[in-house]
Amino acid sequence: MSLFKNFNFNKLKEGLSKTRDKIVNSITETVTGKAVIDELTLDQIEEILLGSDIGFDTTEKIIESVKRNLKSERDRSGEKIIDLIKKELTDVLSIKNYDSKELSLNKPYIILIVGVNGVGKTTTIGKLANNYKKIGKKVIVGAADTFRAAANEQLEIWAKRADVDIIQSTQGTDPSSVVFETVKKSIDQNYDVVLIDTAGRLHNKINLMSELDKIRRVIKKLLPEAPHETLLIVDANTGQNAILQAEEFSKVTAISGLVITKLDGTAKGGVVFQIVAKQNIPVRFIGIGEGIDDLQEFDSISFVEAIFN
Ligand SMILES: Nc1nc2c(ncn2[C@@H]2O[C@H](COP(=O)(O)OP(=O)(O)O)[C@@H](O)[C@H]2O)c(=O)[nH]1
Ligand SMILES: [Mg+2]
Secondary structure (H helix, E strand, O other): OOOOOOOOHHHHHHHOHHHHHHHHHHHHHHHOOOOOOOHHHHHHHHHHHHOOOOOHHHHHHHHHHHHHHHHHOOOOOHHHHHHHHHHHHHHHHOOOOOOOHHHHHOOOEEEEEEOOOOOOHHHHHHHHHHHHHHOOOOEEEEEEOOOOOOHHHHHHHHHHHHOOEEEOOOOOOOHHHHHHHHHHHHHHOOOOEEEEEEOOOOOOHHHHHHHHHHHHHHHHHHOOOOOOEEEEEEEHHHOHHHHHHHHHHHHHOOOOEEEEEOOOOOOOOOHHHHHHHHHOOOEEEEEOOOOOOOEEEOOHHHHHHHHHO
16 A cells, blocks of 8 residues: 555656666567467567566566466467566565555654665655655654765755755764764654665775664664664666665665666666565665656556556
8 A cells, every 4th residue: 555645657657668668669569460479489578678677587587487378378479478577577576565554653763765876865855755744744854965065955955845854964074973863853853754864985885884884873772673764775777787786785784675766767677677686675666757756655566567558
């Protein structure tokens, strides 16, 4: 069940149009008019899937399943093949997602946002703040990206747009002091949701690890069960790099969910399947535009439908 009220299937479909061109339209062309799918057609489908960022493992799973079904089923039409592909893709994404009860059971509910520079962390926080605010939550954001000078200002703009509170910082401040202040205030003043922005420096793994460790320790000192979610933000446009980032971040800290941004206007949406299959981390939200309302809760069935529809 969705928590936010902004789900818009048409917008999702529109955002995924280039991904659809790459995956579905090519497959449809290949199978159209074929009453029976032969080996050659299967090879062509495999080639299309391999070129579509969904990854080798998922492609092989799909091809195996299609072969199995071709043997046993009477219906060997192109349509049937598309259905099988959709089913396999949905399966990949259907790993345990988050339980919406958690939000009401934990107050304040702390969400830590991590990811490399430019992937959309601050923007995602603005969009999330807006969504939580709209469902009646008292929200505060913490500007713990103290690395870039403009980071605080950017988050401040988003906080104003979403009409939520912010703990600001100046460049060079210890991020964990900002985190402490934010979480402390959220406890003292009865906030529901806390969103923490962080700096995304992956150039030095040791640094990143110790910084994220310190942030987590500070949060846990105040709230032992928090952070309730640690979301890794990745930019779909970066394709294989997004997969590497998920790998690297998983090594340095526990990631509870993914946010995949910039799915609008990229043909690399297939990367969503590859990241989930490789890291076994659920996708929580997807970004489909730069506007405040362009973040949706992720749902595997609608996502696959939107690609194929
Ligand atoms: N098209 C599109 N742009 C996005 C999306 N999310 C973020 N952006 C853009 O990505 C750029 C970097 O975002 P920012 O939040 O500053 O990234 P950060 O460095 O990780 O905090 C900005 O220009 C955002 O408008 C999205 O879902 N779609
Ligand atoms: Mg930022």
